[in-house]
Amino acid sequence: MKPATFEYHAPTSAEEAVGLLADLDDAKALAGGQSLVPMLALRLAVFENLVDLRRVDELRGIETRDGSVWIGAGTTQATIGRSESIGLNVPLLARATPLIGHLQIRSRGTIGGSIAHADASAEYPAVALALDVELDALSPRGRRTIPAAEFFTGTWSTELEEDELLTGITFPVWQGRAGFAVEEFARRHGDFAMAGACVAVGVGADGRIDRCAISLFGLGPCARRATEVETELIGTSPADSDADEIGRTAMAGLDSVPTDLHGSASYRKRVGAAMVARAWRRALQEAVGD
Amino acid sequence: MTDVDIQVRVNGIARRASVPPRLILADFLRVNCGLTGTHLGCEHGVCGACSVLLDGEAVRACLIFAVQADGAEITTVEGLAEPDGELSVVQAAFRDHHGLQCGFCTPGFVVSVTAFLEENPKPTDDEIRDALSGNLCRCTGYQGIINAVRAAAEALAESGGSASRDATAKETE
């Protein structure tokens, strides 16, 4: 199980990196490599050129800005897990981090790599989607910012062009009474989730739900939002919410739910409904419990 | 495929090499450096047998190309004991609690636990199980390993020592 040959490039700036991605044939960016390298080892993926981002310092860092937190795409999951600022300001991200693989994976895996890889079962894309993050992308044509809602386009596919690099992610900091929870179900601890849900919920001064986001993972080609349920919940009283019903509604009409050895689409939806319900209860309890 | 020059420190010894980009770090350690304690059990990042410390963090050496380790400080299982052969606290705890049988997965466990106890010196049982879940063992049923980690944490707490001999190089981003 050895990778095929490739040429190796280790640029020192993001601009140089996207230049290489644009100029080289069959080139792929290499971040933490925790998803890419197994694919290369199994020869499920073969590239002529790998552009390693490890020397691009500008891609790493955590900065608290006005009402938001910026995280460099190359920041490792372990660094995020250790960050007090993220624990305080982006609790959903902090809570999702220990669910990613295992500690040896988190040492190397990066937030940008996870989001750009866009695995349907991964936690970070669902967190990004739930929190409506803004994704900074760089290409030889310049910089642009992509809203999370437009970023994930299908199975392992995103809005990024082949020569475009995810450079940073801006997470809004939710103010006021809010609660956050992520729940997932995997065959074993640390495995990719068969079904999972992120919930972020805010309660206004009138005691009613004024913000609400529910995202799902493992339940489609890529992470997705349960927008219809969210809309119904806005303006309702937390006491009236029926978590199980919310879970069921979030699953209603979901198409392209995967089926494999470990479970059918209908099984995943059953579990997905439970994960939504459990996450909803926990998040809501946190939001109203203050 | 153009070979790439790299320079790394492995168990405190500087090594220069010109390696093909596709050479996996585990193969670099095993073949180029002759450090065969790092084992390959799956080569796709699940079993954890190849775990090594890279700048103080436990990583899977099958998911890193040697070229990516350029400039890094690497500690393998061979680098954990004292130079005179005295076992590290973690290694000794594994011996004392029957934390190994065939020994194939053992280097990965010992290295991972060393990093884990650096970061979390007083883990709960659940945290221990969580930390161990990235390493597969087929012999022990994990019972002796869990006991060993608990014992190592207690021994470190009593001695005020550090799990790894050289815990200087933790990445601080």
Add this chain to the structure above:
Amino acid sequence: MSGSQQATDTDRYAGRRVKRVEDARLLTGRGTFVDDVVRPGMLHVNFVRSPIARARITGIDISEALALDGVYAVLTAADINPYVHEQWFSLEGRHAPDTPRPPLAEGEVRHVGDPVAMIIAQDRYVAEDAAELVIVDYDPLPPVVDYATAFDSSELVHEAYPGNLVGQIGGRPMADLAPTFDNAPHVVSETYHQQAYCAMPMETRGIVTEWSPSDGTMTIWTATQSPHEVRGFCARLLAIPEHSVRVVMRDTGGGFGQKVLPLREDMCLMIAATKVPAPLKWIEDRQEHLLAAGQARHEHGEARMAFDDDGRILAATIDHVQDAGAYPSPNPVGSGIAVGLIFPGPYRIPEGTFNSRFAFSNTSGRVAYRGPWQFESVARECLLDVAARQIGIDPVELRRKNMLRRDELPTANCNGMPYSDITPLETFEQALEILDYDAFRREQEQARAAGRYIGVGTCTYVEPTAGASALYGTEGATIRVEPSGKVNVYVAGGSCGNSLETTVIQLTADALGVDIADVSSIQGDTAVTPFGGGTGGSRSGPMTAGAVNQTATELRGRILALAAHLLGGVPVDEVEFTRGVASVKGSPEKQVTLAEIADTAYFKSGSLPAELSVGLEVSGRFRAQHLMLWANATHVCTCEVDIVTGEVKLLRYIVSEDCGPMINPNVVEGQIFGGTVQGIGGALYEELAYDDAGNPVTTTFMDYLLPTAAEVPTIELGHVETPSIGPGGYKGVGEGGAIGAPPAVINAVADALAPFGVRISRLPLTPATIVNLLEEAAQRGAAGAAAAAGAARTAVAG
């Protein structure tokens, strides 16, 4: 400690938690596994494997691969297979019926992963590049994927086997028992289907072969449980003298049965080494392992039991079918028969019989795996729980009523297996007491009332260990006191984590009467150790103890004779020898050490009377006195099932076992823990699965799910100690955990879900499977309710 003291039981090393001598090297990365072996000029092998379950090979083009830089050779069946001289396993014997086993696929590929060509290159990277350049033309044929329907298939895996039947074996005709079943107040039956899963050692297979053409000798380093099996196999394969083959294994990274026998790739390396002027290394990667290292446990069987009004078992039968895959090793019939023979288990069953059939399929070949007959316990113990529910009696009470008691032993079960020295009821009661069964039942009632579903399951089994088959019937040891008085013990070895070095050192120190620090053991090198069967069949403990005791007793006699001479010519029976120091009884002040005795034996032979032997070395060979030594255990498991997700969380896990006296409790417990977790894996997580076209769908560790530390509960142990009739009273303990765990887990899940009317018959119990069972039971319940309602309406209308 005074050298003059007589050794007492507390002085013995056996029975103590002696620290393992293997650990220092293994903990510091200084073990020597086969992949650590490097030979000058060594080349690396990779196999081109079939991507199709069954196809005719219509052409192989190796030219592009051969042209690749760094490729030395590309060999196909025509280059390898004609050089097979003889191939059979010492385990089975020359004349045992065997199944086909060509090194490389010839004419037809018979499973995905079937080796078709062999690349020899400068390193594994290039060898994998070259494999992609070999062009094989396949003409696909309809595969026989499902072994369960293979007997009726018009397609044949091997032309010479009509109906895909490998073989069939059984007891008296099932029809004989019809009257008993027809007249019994209660008859319970269920057909259980077990999935394929496997040993999955953390170290894959691997072999290095080095041929020396000038003197016709072969040296092999390999991951094996039995170096002597590999040596004999290679000698016969190549038609070279047995002593021209040397097999070396230092550390093997787990075996569990998978590494008992050399397989097809090993044959390729043995033959190819004689064709190329370089040593060859093949290290299987995990994907190859999942494709071609074999499968086990893939079987189903209809289990039936008849009971009287009081719940006493009247008869038990099993009609069993096992998947042999395309190329089983060994022929599965010989060990598969044990499923039927042991099906009655530890119960008083007046009548019974069995039938076992073995089917070829176009999947990976069946290999040995830790307790290869384990299905007997699955079928029996799960059926007993079904029976308890059906008859309306507590499953523990049902077992108490039927389990063999000590005063009934020795006895033979209804299929003729001779039981002795077992304590099933004692382990059963001990395990239940550790749990506090009654308290659990009360807790279960409260939990159910609160909408939580917890359950308890048990499994009690008896297990034949140290079976005295032809290869396994003897074991040798050579013990040498070196001139300095230090001791080396040579045994065949084959340790794969079962701590044989430490065990042998403990046994030798005790049997000779020396300090354990003065003993070292040399194992796993056929050039220097006595012949031996290796690790397999839970034999290492008892058989090695027999060999060491017999040999050490003779050597100790020689030590005592020399000591008597050196102590002034006292009678030998007045000499005490403890911890390496000899003295005269009653005169502890006069001593002579083993170092002095050895010095005399080697260097002062001229000073010795002629009747005393010089040197201090003895070889001995122990012959098993019994066909098998019985061990037994009870597993008790509690679990909670999440009825929404189907997740099973194990709450408590208890094993009470009787393996006789323990040589090293750490080692015994380690074997039980490890086996148990493999059994938990088999019940809940692991499956080597194929799709309908015969494509494996679990080809990585992302799909083949081994339990991790996070899935495994704390395992609580109880011991009952009944000596066996074998050496030292020891019994084997390597396999049992893997036998007892699956039924205990399955029964716990079934018990948790009993309120829903769930019946379990297919494994593994994945969360999705459990949800399906719940949904099916709900439908049955609804249908049943509808039928009842319909019947009620009819009754009213009538």
